[in-house]
Amino acid sequence: MALPHRLSFLKRASLTRHLMAQKLFKIMEDKKTNLSLALDVTSQNQLLEMADELGSELCVLKTHVDILRDFTSDFGSKLRKIADKHRFLIFEDRKFADIGQTVSLQYKEGIYRIADWADIINAHVIPGPGIIEGLKGSNLLLLAEMSSSGTLAKGAYTKKAVAMGEAHADTVMGFISLQRLSELPGMIHFTPGVKLKSGKDPLGQRYRTVDEILTKNQSDIIIVGRDITHAKHPKTQAALYREKAWSAYVQTIA
Ligand code: S5P
Numbered sequence: 001m002a003l004p005h006r007l008s009f010l011k012r013a014s015l016t017r018h019l020m021a022q023k024l025f026k027i028m029e030d031k032k033t034n035l036s037l038a039l040d041v042t043s044q045n046q047l048l049e050m051a052d053e054l055g056s057e058l059c060v061l062k063t064h065v066d067i068l069r070d071f072t073s074d075f076g077s078k079l080r081k082i083a084d085k086h087r088f089l090i091f092e093d094r095k096f097a098d099i100g101q102t103v104s105l106q107y108k109e110g111i112y113r114i115a116d117w118a119d120i121i122n123a124h125v126i127p128g129p130g131i132i133e134g135l136k137g138s139n140l141l142l143l144a145e146m147s148s149s150g151t152l153a154k155g156a157y158t159k160k161a162v163a164m165g166e167a168h169a170d171t172v173m174g175f176i177s178l179q180r181l182s183e184l185p186g187m188i189h190f191t192p193g194v195k196l197k198s199g200k201d202p203l204g205q206r207y208r209t210v211d212e213i214l215t216k217n218q219s220d221i222i223i224v225g226r227d228i229t230h231a232k233h234p235k236t237q238a239a240l241y242r243e244k245a246w247s248a249y250v251q252t253i254a
Contacts, residue, residue: 006218006253007185009034016186020089020119020139021173024188027087028059028221034214034249035242036060036091036190038225044068048078050234055086057238060120060190062091062223065112076117083119092118095143099127100134107135122176125161132168140168144175147193148204178208179217192223194241201226210241214248221245 007015013025028034037058041047047068051061061083065071083090092114096103103123108115115138122141123131132140144161146153153161162181165172174188175181181189195207207227213219222245224238231237 008253009220009249012185016169016173016184018139018169018173018186021186021188024059024089024120024173027089031056031059031087032246033057033059033242034221034245035238036062036221036223037228037238038062038064038093038192038223039229040064040067040225041229042067042069044070044072044075048082050229051079051082052086053235054228054238055082055088057235057242058086058088060089060091060221060223062093063118064093065114066094071111073111073113076113080117089119090117091120091122091141094121096121096123096131096135097126098131100130100132102134103131104134107138120173125157125164129164129168132164132171136171138171140172141174141176141188141190142172144181145177145179147178147191147206147208149200149206150204174220177219178213180219188221189219190221190223191217191219192225194222194224195227210244210248214245215252218252220249 009025010029013022016022035058037054039047039050039061079090120139122143123135124143142161142165144158166182166184177189178191191213193205193207198209199207210222213222224241228234228237
């Protein structure tokens with residue numbers, strides 16, 4: 001079945017009441033980028049340096065704070081300064097997956113204090129809607145699908161994830177998915193598992209191309225990790241991805 005015509009990010013900003021979704025749509029339109037970088041490095045200083053170097057290319061920088069060997073409590077404020085300088089949002093990819101009470105503590109407390117610095121977080125729907133209640137007031141993406149091979153997040157699970165997100169549109173601002181799943185204009189689709197050539201890694205990751213994800217599958221934002229961070233020239237590679245992703249978006253709304 002053909003999907004309805006796509007609206008521009010700017011138009012979608014005017015059709016949602018979710019403030020962080022509005023903010024992200026505007027950043028994308030102003031900076032002309034729908035590229036998110038998965039900055040999966042284990043040194044905080046390297047992360048901050050690369051964030052500053054690549055920040056101008058990005059709408060969202062995705063972190064895994066728990067892989068940093070040298071995390072210090074000023075990490076959040078240092079990253080925030082860089083994010084404000086380059087105008088990107090910070091997405092901590094914590095993938096919460098517990099009961100509401102526990103995820104609320106994991107989000108606000110502990111060493112990382114994610115609530116203090118992350119603009120966006122994400123969660124699995126396996127515990128049911130209590131997880132969204134526990135993360136109320138955050139800006140949440142639900143994992144409706146995963147890029148890895150053999151994932152159980154498909155079919156009825158994916159459909160229920162989307163329904164759960166749409167029923168909590170005050171907190172939920174979108175999905176991690178392989179394709180456009182929701183017709184609510186405010187819901188933003190983020191897709192990981194991206195490379196210039198499709199393929200896989202040795203641990204189950206599956207890669208698709210920018211065109212497959214954004215043109216054919218009509219997702220909104222690509223999340224690219226190693227194909228940028230491990231490139232010879234990460235800045236040039238990020239610029240290339242940004243151009244490809246933006247022109248795919250422009251074509252689908254034309
Ligand atoms: O289904 C998923 C969901 C996520 S958030 N598959 C993923 O790969 N991710 C994340 O995207 C993963 O945790 C990693 O940070 C990034 C992909 O990195 P790459 O190096 O394989 O591009």
